[in-house]
Amino acid sequence: MxxxxxxxxxxxxxxxxxxxxxxxxxxxxxxxxxxxxxxxxxxxxxxxxxxxxxxxxxxxxxxxxxxxxxxxxxxxxxxxxxxxxxxxxxxxxxxxxxxxxxxxxxxxxxxxxxxxxxxxxxxxxxxxxxxxxxxxxxxxxxxxxxxxxxxxxxxxxxxxxxxxxxxxxQSRQMLALSILLYALKFKIENKNKYYFLIIFLGMMIHYSAIIGIGFYFLDFRKKNYKLKKKVYFVFFIAIIFLLPKLSFLLSKLMIVKYRYYFLNYSFNKFGFGFYLNVLPVIFPVVLLRKYDKTKKGDYLKRILYLIIILRLMGYCSYFIMRMYYYSAIVLIILIPMLLNKVKNRGNRKIIKVIIILIYASYYIVNYGYANSAQIxxxxxxxx
Known part of the structure; x- marks a missing residue:
């Protein structure tokens, strides 16, 4: 009570x-x-x-x-x-x-x-x-x-x-998050100079926006498209098993101020926090995945699915755990975009209600109950 x-x-x-x-x-x-x-x-x-x-x-x-x-x-x-x-x-x-x-x-x-x-x-x-x-x-x-x-x-x-x-x-990181979201349209349009410029500006706000450089390589072009998707899948699975070593290696790439986050934070439990952060993001996209087969949609999905890896890496590094925001932010584009592609009005309304209930529940549980950041x-x- x-x-x-x-x-x-x-x-x-x-x-x-x-x-x-x-x-x-x-x-x-x-x-x-x-x-x-x-x-x-x-x-x-x-x-x-x-x-x-x-x-x-x-x-x-x-x-x-x-x-x-x-x-x-x-x-x-x-x-x-x-x-x-x-x-x-x-x-x-x-x-x-x-x-x-x-x-x-x-x-x-x-x-x-x-x-x-x-x-x-x-x-x-x-x-x-x-x-x-x-x-x-x-x-x-x-x-x-x-x-x-x-x-x-x-x-x-x-x-x-x-x-x-x-x-x-996390006000400063949230500002960098908005900047990365703004940069994505330039990546979609293949205006890479503008994309990297805006990512650089985001890094000048919060260094974690460096993850945007990695997002660039997830946009597969026509040549060997299917092969690249398979490589992504294999990489995705393999990296999960290499998380502890990878966290240590990434710490070497960080400026001294942020190495502390990599090397001095660890989590010994795997459970509630992971499911709370990941399931609301992944489930609606998996539910709606058949409604979009465009390369633009596939690109956004590849970014979004990284939330699994980034959140898992949070058990090795607090710094990376907070980087899952940059993957999750794609949900505010991808989920409404997929939802709009559902042609049957009845099905669309049902799925919409489910999504609203999921995110209302997330708000209640994450902020009302868990309230880990004392917000x-x-x-x-x-x-």
């Missing part, structure tokens, strides 16, 4: 953020209806609008969650307190003079923090609002590329239920 009572208390406390998430989803629904039109022949096309209008729509989609995420209390989420301390310490830092000492591991994020302080002063909540807003608006702009193939409301529902509250915990109970700075 104590656990049940605490879970209910946590979930009730998250009410204001849930309302903000719902508002965001509703506005996204109106936006997609505004953008998608039908021509004389019954074909769906995307209405072109000015960059200004596009920004205004995206602004209102993300502004309400950004506000409630930003005004959280300084002990809501493990990293929030550190964000407060690091931001307020900027008052004693020179942008140029102290760069070598504190800005080299994540220079773009450090510059963002310093410039924010120079502009808005010591208002930490406003800084956190800006950080949440930047993360979310890059994410919604990433979804623009897929607007004809996905349901924006469903994509946002999946994002908020799986990743949303992590914005109050809940939510309360504002005003309390």
């Amino acid at each position: 104590n656990n049940l009572g605490k879970t209910i208390e946590n979930l009730i406390s998250s009410g204001p953020i849930l309302i903000a998430f719902i508002l965001s989803i509703i506005i996204a629904k109106f936006y997609q209806k505004f953008r998608l039109k039908q021509n004389y022949y019954g074909e769906i096309y995307v209405r072109k609008i000015s960059n200004y209008k596009k920004f205004i729509w995206n602004f209102f989609i993300v502004i309400f969650p950004s506000i409630f995420l930003g005004i959280r209390g300084y002990n809501v989420g493990y990293d929030t307190h550190n964000n407060w301390i690091n931001y307020l310490n900027v008052s004693n830092i020179s942008l140029i003079k102290d760069f070598k000492e504190v800005g080299t591991s994540s220079p773009l994020f450090w510059i963002f923090r310093v410039l924010s302080y120079k502009i808005i002063g010591n208002n930490v909540s406003l800084y956190l609002i800006l950080l949440s807003f930047l993360t979310l608006i890059i994410m919604t702009y990433s979804l623009e590329y897929w607007i004809k193939e996905i349901s924006l409301p469903m994509s946002l529902f999946l994002y908020y239920s799986f990743f949303g509250l992590q914005l109050m915990n 809940l109970p939510y309360y504002t700075i005003f309390k």
Whole structure:
């Protein structure tokens, strides 16, 4: 009963953020209806609008969650307190003079923090609002590329239920995650220079975005396509058996700051956490896999399936465990895209309800019950 009572208390406390998430989803629904039109022949096309209008729509989609995420209390989420301390310490830092000492591991994020302080002063909540807003608006702009193939409301529902509250915990990595998601459209279009440039920018926010370089090699071209898929499968299976040794080797590739994560964290149990993180991501895609046989869809699936390896490697390395986010983020594109390809309306509704129940359950169990990062109970700075 104590656990049940605490879970209910946590979930009730998250009410204001849930309302903000719902508002965001509703506005996204109106936006997609505004953008998608039908021509004389019954074909769906995307209405072109000015960059200004596009920004205004995206602004209102993300502004309400950004506000409630930003005004959280300084002990809501493990990293929030550190964000407060690091931001307020900027008052004693020179942008140029102290760069070598504190800005080299994540220079773009450090510059963002310093410039924010120079502009808005010591208002930490406003800084956190800006950080949440930047993360979310890059994410919604990433979804623009897929607007004809996905349901924006469903994509946002999946994002908020799986990743949303992590914005109050691992803020810097969540920003890098949005940047990697934005980069994927350039990989799909084979604009590799832009892809690597954006991945590099993500690494300047959080070094873990380096995994995007690996994602590049999962996009198999026409030549020897079937052979490459088989090699991927064999590699996928083999790497599971080589996890401990591979973790040690990868630690040698990390900058000194991050080697600590590889060599000093270990997990001796295999169970609840793995299933909780992996099954909600994998199950809907496996359920819907027959509805898409395109190479673009296959590419996204190969990225998403890596969540199994990355989450397993979390038992050897805490750093890699957190990298599973970069694989999982594909779910907000892939699941709605596959769902839209289900032609039978009845089947589509049933599968949609199943997916909604899965992710609502994940939100309840992961954030309400497990609450490993102490993100809940939510309360504002005003309390």
